[in-house]
Amino acid sequence: MKMASSFWKGIVGVGLFALAHAAFSAAQHRSYMRLTEKENEMLPIDIVLQTLLSFVMTCYGIVHIAGEFREMDASSELKNRTFDTLRNHPSFYLFNHRGRVLFRTPEQEASSARNQQALPNPLRLRKLENFQ
Amino acid sequence: MDPFLSFTEMRDKLRKWREDNCRNSEQIVDVGEELISDHGSKLGDDVWIIYEQVMIAALDCSRDDLAMTCLQELRKQFPDSHRVKRLSGMRLEALERYDEATKYYEAILQDDPTNTAARKRKISILKAQGKPAEAIRELNEYLEQFVGDQEAWHELSELYINEHDYGKAAFCLEELMMTNPHNHLYCEQYAEVKYTQGGLDNLELSRKYFAQALRLNNRNMRALFGLYMLAGRGTKENKCSVKAVEEMLESMQITMS
Numbered sequence: 001m002k003m004a005s006s007f008w009k010g011i012v013g014v015g016l017f018a019l020a021h022a023a024f025s026a027a028q029h030r031s032y033m034r035l036t037e038k039e040n041e042m043l044p045i046d047i048v049l050q051t052l053l054s055f056v057m058t059c060y061g062i063v064h065i066a067g068e069f070r071e072m073d074a075s076s077e078l079k080n081r082t083f084d085t086l087r088n089h090p091s092f093y094l095f096n097h098r099g100r101v102l103f104r105t106p107e108q109e110a111s112s113a114r115n116q117q118a119l120p121n122p123l124r125l126r127k128l129e130n131f132q
Numbered sequence: 133m134d135p136f137l138s139f140t141e142m143r144d145k146l147r148k149w150r151e152d153n154c155r156n157s158e159q160i161v162d163v164g165e166e167l168i169s170d171h172g173s174k175l176g177d178d179v180w181i182i183y184e185q186v187m188i189a190a191l192d193c194s195r196d197d198l199a200m201t202c203l204q205e206l207r208k209q210f211p212d213s214h215r216v217k218r219l220s221g222m223r224l225e226a227l228e229r230y231d232e233a234t235k236y237y238e239a240i241l242q243d244d245p246t247n248t249a250a251r252k253r254k255i256s257i258l259k260a261q262g263k264p265a266e267a268i269r270e271l272n273e274y275l276e277q278f279v280g281d282q283e284a285w286h287e288l289s290e291l292y293i294n295e296h297d298y299g300k301a302a303f304c305l306e307e308l309m310m311t312n313p314h315n316h317l318y319c320e321q322y323a324e325v326k327y328t329q330g331g332l333d334n335l336e337l338s339r340k341y342f343a344q345a346l347r348l349n350n351r352n353m354r355a356l357f358g359l360y361m362l363a364g365r366g367t368k369e370n371k372c373s374v375k376a377v378e379e380m381l382e383s384m385q386i387t388m389s
Contacts, residue, residue: 075315075316081317088154089286090153097192103193
């Protein structure tokens with residue numbers, strides 16, 4: 001049912017109001033019975049009908065507001081889950097992977113190359129030291 | 133990626149990726165950057181969690197400029213938040229300034245000793261620096277205090293598998309299976325670890341758990357393959373022939389479709 005959720009919210013509101021109204025009428029009827037000392041009479045049928053109908057309407061409206069139903073079987077929800085996503089632990093993410101280099105833009109490449117040339121090549125110097 | 137996604141579609145995609153723990157950082161950066169720059173005002177309060185998501189994805193893609201922008205926005209909005217401090221620490225980790233990052237996390241922990249996120253980041257720093265034994269020790273201590281943390285148990289099992297300590301990895305997976313009995317993936321990973329360990333008892337156990345994984349989800353291909361590999365092995369008394377496995381699979385209605 002792709003009706004606007006405000007429609008269903010309206011239904012729930014009307015249902016709750018009708019329920020409250022029926023409860024108020026029943027209380028009033030009870031006090032009237034007490035005053036006229038006819039305490040054994042049943043509630044008038046229209047109040048009973050109003051209570052039941054407003055209850056059903058509220059329930060129906062809430063079901064439409066509450067969102068998608070899920071399967072009862074817990075394992076069927078996981079049928080499409082794969083290790084691709086299960087293995088990711090966001091609190092433990094590491095950033096020392098090759099993505100740091102792979103996705104570098106050309107400007108970043110140029111600036112890092114410049115930095116490299118400023119430093120002497122440490123390996124070559126160490127090799128020369130060994131020979132001297 | 134369709135360049136003309138609508139605002140709601142982009143926001144829903146990001147939410148789905150956030151809930152499923154997908155690490156498709158390039159896509160997150162593309163979609164998230166556009167969402168923040170073009171539709172920032174329409175997002176309302178969602179914008180902060182999207183900033184966090186995009187920042188972490190930007191660190192993955194080496195987009196330090198975008199990460200800094202997101203971090204600054206978050207700092208402006210939440211100046212004294214531990215969560216934002218943790219994100220600053222993560223940025224330092226991405227730049228390989230591990231000592232500064234460790235200082236950040238220790239400051240958070242002094243302020244709030246129960247903060248789990250900072251402790252987990254310290255363990256990740258140990259992992260990044262190539263100190264698996266210390267990472268394992270710290271993670272064990274963490275799990276003694278916070279026994280219910282499933283992410284941490286799974287992380288510990290992965291660390292043990294990398295160290296080839298399959299017995300302890302199996303223990304971690306048992307903990308996970310106890311708390312998630314309906315999850316076929318944990319059953320299947322446990323069966324794989326037992327299979328790797330080898331030895332008759334472990335192979336027997338492995339076959340049982342592959343079957344359990346298949347019972348929970350009859351489309352789990354790896355469990356099917358594991359069961360197939362184990363068919364025909366076992367002791368002389370209860371040799372499970374290929375025929376018996378086929379009959380069992382038929383009874384579970386796993387056909388060739």
